[in-house]
Amino acid sequence: MSSKKIYTGLIERYRNQLPVNKDTKIISLGEGNTPLIKLHNIPSILNKQAEIYVKYEGLNPTGSFKDRGMTMAVTKAVEDGAKAIICASTGNTSASAAAYAARAGITAFVLIPDGKIAQGKLAQATMEGAIVLQIKGNFDDGMRLVKEVADEAQVTIVNSINPFRLQGQKTAAFEIVEELGRAPDFHCLPVGNAGNITAHWIGYSELTNNSTKACAYCNGDCHYGTKSSVSIRPKMVGYQASGAAPFIRGDMVDNPETVATAIRIGHPQSWDYAWIVNKESGGWFDECSDEEILATQKMLAEKEGIFCEPASAASVAGALRDITSGKIPENSCIVCTLTGHGLKDPDTAIKQSTAPVVKIEASLAQVKSAILDNM
Ligand code: F0G
Numbered sequence: 488m489s490s491k492k493i494y495t496g497l498i499e500r501y502r503n504q505l506p507v508n509k510d511t512k513i514i515s516l517g518e519g520n521t522p523l524i525k526l527h528n529i530p531s532i533l534n535k536q537a538e539i540y541v542k543y544e545g546l547n548p549t550g551s552f553k554d555r556g557m558t559m560a561v562t563k564a565v566e567d568g569a570k571a572i573i574c575a576s577t578g579n580t581s582a583s584a585a586a587y588a589a590r591a592g593i594t595a596f597v598l599i600p601d602g603k604i605a606q607g608k609l610a611q612a613t614m615e616g617a618i619v620l621q622i623k624g625n626f627d628d629g630m631r632l633v634k635e636v637a638d639e640a641q642v643t644i645v646n647s648i649n650p651f652r653l654q655g656q657k658t659a660a661f662e663i664v665e666e667l668g669r670a671p672d673f674h675c676l677p678v679g680n681a682g683n684i685t686a687h688w689i690g691y692s693e694l695t696n697n698s699t700k701a702c703a704y705c706n707g708d709c710h711y712g713t714k715s716s717v718s719i720r721p722k723m724v725g726y727q728a729s730g731a732a733p734f735i736r737g738d739m740v741d742n743p744e745t746v747a748t749a750i751r752i753g754h755p756q757s758w759d760y761a762w763i764v765n766k767e768s769g770g771w772f773d774e775c776s777d778e779e780i781l782a783t784q785k786m787l788a789e790k791e792g793i794f795c796e797p798a799s800a801a802s803v804a805g806a807l808r809d810i811t812s813g814k815i816p817e818n819s820c821i822v823c824t825l826t827g828h829g830l831k832d833p834d835t836a837i838k839q840s841t842a843p844v845v846k847i848e849a850s851l852a853q854v855k856s857a858i859l860d861n862m
Contacts, residue, residue, distance in 0.1 A: 494520055497658045498558055504661070504693065504711045505559065505654055506704070514561045514591045518554035519658055521546045523666045523822070528790040529807070537810050538820045540671070541787075541803065542663060545795055545828030549611060552656065552683060552826045553583035556647060559655030561587040564643040571596060573642040575629030577679070577749050578608030579827055584645050585617035596642060598622055598629035603748050605796070605832035625743065626679075627754040647682030648756050650704040656683055660690025663822055664717055670695070671721045671822040673815055677801040678725035678734060678772065679750035681761035683826065688764040691720040701763040721822070722770040724815075725761065726805030728780060728798075734761065734772040746777040746835060749798035749827060775804045781839055783807065784829070794829030794836075802826075 496515030498505055507513065526539040544552035561584075564572055571594040574584050581597035581604075588595035595617040599609070601624065612619050622629055630646065637644050647653060664670055670691055676684045685701050692699040696712040697720060705711075727734055731743030731751050740753035755761065765772065775783075780797050783804035787793045802823040809815040829836055845861070847853040 496558055497555060497655065498562060501658050501661060504713070505658075506651065507562065511562060511566055513558070514565055514587055515558050516548035516554065516586060516590060518547045518558050519662065521659075521662070523663060524791075524793065526791055529786065532790070533807060533811060535810050536817045537815070538818075539803075539806065539810075540667075540820075540822045541793060541825045542659060542822055543793065543795075543825050544659065545799065545825055545831075549579075549583045549586045550607070550828035550831055551579035551583065552659065552824065553579045554587075555658055556652030556655040556682070556686070557583040557587045557645065559651045560643075560645040560649050561591055561593075563651045564645065565591050565593065567643070569593060569641075569643040571642045572645045573633055573637060574598070574644065574646045575626055575633045576646075577626050577751055578604045578831070579749060580646065581617060581619070582608045582611035582615070585612045585615035588617065589615045594618065596620060598633055600625045600629060600751070603751060605748055606834055607831040626752050627743075630754070630756060646756065647680055647686075648703075653682055653686035653689060653702070654704055656686030657690030657693065659824070660687045661694065664691070664694055664715075667820070667822075669820070670717055670719055672819040673724055673770070673806070673821045674721040675724045675726065675802040675806040675821065675823045677747070677750055677798045677824070677826055678727050678761070679731075679752040679755065679798070681725065681734070681755045681757040681764075683824065684723055684725045685757045685760045685764055687824075688720070688723055688768060695720050699763070699767055701760040701767065703760065720768060723764050723768040724770045724805065724809070725765075725772045726801040727772065727774050728801060729774045729776045732774040733758075735774045745780075747780050747796075747798035747801060748832070749796060750801070773805050773809070775801045775808075779804045779808070781835075784836075785839060787825075788829065793825065795825040796827040796829055796831045797835055799825040799827050
């Protein structure tokens with residue numbers, strides 16, 4: 488028998504910095520511990536000196552960063568005796584909620600927008616036994632309904648307005664600092680509800696023993712501040728899709744549209760907190776067009792072998808533009824979060840694939856000439 492300890496997820500790993508006690512039954516699928524990958528080929532195309540890392544959150548158990556928050560939210564829901572959880576979702580939260588509910592033996596209700604959800608995410612939620620309610624509306628409509636129904640039914644909301652979600656998600660910042668031995672200068676993320684950018688800021692703030700007003704869990708009275716050798720927090724940079732960019736417009740957007748369906752959100756739930764993050768960190772928000780997002784998704788796959796979903800690519804698309812313009816100075820250390828796996832949305836990927844599928848007979852001669860023709 489191997490003596491190596493099996494990795495059992497981020498709550499066990501960071502239990503002293505999370506709201507659990509020794510009796511808490513932890514609901515985990517071994518989430519977290521995702522790779523931080525240094526880009527090798529893209530920086531040389533840019534012709535700029537920059538250390539760019541991607542935190543590949545698509546390698547979580549259900550293929551997105553949501554699992555970090557969901558292990559925590561479902562663990563706490565079960566501890567409180569919940570028999571059912573509910574969320575509105577553009578897809579990934581529903582897949583994650585469904586998986587952790589299945590693991591816990593409770594019911595997940597998920598509200599998803601009509602026709603605007605990537606197929607992989609829908610497949611996950613239905614396979615994992617969630618009750619899927621497809622509404623004739625968008626994410627923002629779903630979120631409003633979830634809040635209303637939770638007042639009337641015995642269901643725990645597991646969207647990121649549940650403060651335990653961001654407690655789990657803050658651990659991504661812990662992992663990054665452990666790997667780099669420092670915080671990056673810039674941390675770039677795609678922004679929808681702005682829960683994840685807020686969670687990372689909470690994580691960096693705790694590690695540097697700084698208080699933040701952006702934490703709904705402690706409201707400025709943090710008990711998890713640690714004295715570590717890391718003292719500088721990154722500038723937090725959030726990129727939105729142009730058609731769903733309330734943080735850039737400065738106001739809510741009523742009919743958000745983007746190919747990056749994960750972030751097709753016009754009424755962000757962490758609006759106030761994200762502005763606090765923006766101010767405290769000295770970062771900024773910007774937008775990326777759908778064309779930029781898709782081109783970057785493809786470039787990451789083609790040049791680095793890293794396949795993320797469209798929304799995730801917004802972090803890299805924006806960062807590359809800001810490195811090129813000098814807004815992010817040369818020689819900076821930059822981390823971009825790749826929030827979800829490319830396999831989540833096969834339709835969008837196949838639509839933009841240009842690599843030819845060479846159709847041939849099953850003969851040695853044809854295979855050989857196909858190789859020689861394509862060397
Ligand atoms: N990237 C992906 C792949 C997402 O699924 C989401 C959010 C985000 C980025 C944005 O994160 O909302 O914390 O700013 N997806 C939610 C969902 C809305 O329902 O799956 P955020």
